[in-house]
Amino acid sequence: MEHGKFLCYTYNGRLGNHMFQFASLTGIAALNNRTIIVGMDDYLYKVFDLMNVLVIRNRDICNSFDLIEEGLGCCKFDARLMTLREDKNFKIGLYLQSWKYFYHVQDILLRQYRFRDNISKTAMRIVNEIRLTHRQHSLTLIGIHIRIGDIANEMHNRNGLVIAPEGYIYKAMDYMKSKFPNSIFIVASDDMEWAKNVLDLRLNDSVHLLEKDNMPYIDLAVLASCDHVIQTVGSFGWWAAFLAGGISIYYPHPGRVGSAGEARYNYEDFFPPNWIPIDV
CATH class of the missing domain: 3.40.50 (Rossmann fold)
Known part of the structure; x- marks a missing residue:
């Protein structure tokens, strides 16, 4: 895959946790001109009619991406994650539970989170x-x-x-x-x-x-x-x-x-x- 174009997340926890992780990646992707990769078997993809994502059969490609994780705890905003190197693809973890990651894309997110x-x-x-x-x-x-x-x-x-x-x-x-x-x-x-x-x-x-x-x-x-x-x-x-x-x-x-x-x-x-x- 082309360098510097894609993001994956790590799927920690259950439905609410997954929603935070995807929402935060949506905010980060918007600021860094990235596309989020979603697997066909991903829980969120079965629940929501996700748009503007790359849907693939197997997300193993994400294992080749550079992993970066929040450094402050599950429920604290880590501003470092908002600016990514342009020449790399990233997998971002862990829980990313802060509205500050995605407040600037709330309208987009509400469209993403339309139930099937x-x-x-x-x-x-x-x-x-x-x-x-x-x-x-x-x-x-x-x-x-x-x-x-x-x-x-x-x-x-x-x-x-x-x-x-x-x-x-x-x-x-x-x-x-x-x-x-x-x-x-x-x-x-x-x-x-x-x-x-x-x-x-x-x-x-x-x-x-x-x-x-x-x-x-x-x-x-x-x-x-x-x-x-x-x-x-x-x-x-x-x-x-x-x-x-x-x-x-x-x-x-x-x-x-x-x-x-x-x-x-x-x-x-x-x-x-x-x-x-x-x-x-």
């Missing part, structure tokens, strides 16, 4: 069924993503990564309800039993829990179809909020103060300035 037709149609069917259940078409739909899963395990707990507390979820819901009285909360989680136990206490709110066996990309497409989003912690909820494009509420302490988990973040790099933190 089968996913979009399934999500729209779910949303329309929810509207029909409540017999109103003027509802404000507020998505909630509750991340429990791996964050609850011993390793992450030891490193200081935390689950957003119940009080945060209630306070965020109250904030949204004060702004949009005629609303319904659509909830996705990787632990629906935990979410149900917490939200069963909200007897005066209209809450719809998505099916626990949904594929992650279906949950993401449903949340992205909402008017506004409440996220807890993690990259999946972050992208639901970004794609929805409305008001985004976030929990501002995903790492315990003074912990290794907190040290991974620069919160100003991770959370866009127009998003709203709610503390408890």
Whole structure:
């Protein structure tokens, strides 16, 4: 392949992580006149109708590219990556979780992250069924993503990564309800039993829990179809909020103060300035 024309990424983590990596490469590619290489079997290519990429059957060619990695941690902007040597192709890693890598190409990215037709149609069917259940078409739909899963395990707990507390979820819901009285909360989680136990206490709110066996990309497409989003912690909820494009509420302490988990973040790099933190 011609030198100095292509970029690959390293595919660390799951769907939300992949989205950060591809989004950041999109921003870097735009500044350096590069084309991103995507494999036919790549998760993102199966979920999104990606444009202006080079799609190849096998991404082994990427192994011949020079590898450069972020040097500051998963959730901190590394400005070094924004300017690349013109005579080399690069593979860029690791997690690249900062909006600053791609704020200048947000419109392009929203077009890139259009769900494939089968996913979009399934999500729209779910949303329309929810509207029909409540017999109103003027509802404000507020998505909630509750991340429990791996964050609850011993390793992450030891490193200081935390689950957003119940009080945060209630306070965020109250904030949204004060702004949009005629609303319904659509909830996705990787632990629906935990979410149900917490939200069963909200007897005066209209809450719809998505099916626990949904594929992650279906949950993401449903949340992205909402008017506004409440996220807890993690990259999946972050992208639901970004794609929805409305008001985004976030929990501002995903790492315990003074912990290794907190040290991974620069919160100003991770959370866009127009998003709203709610503390408890």
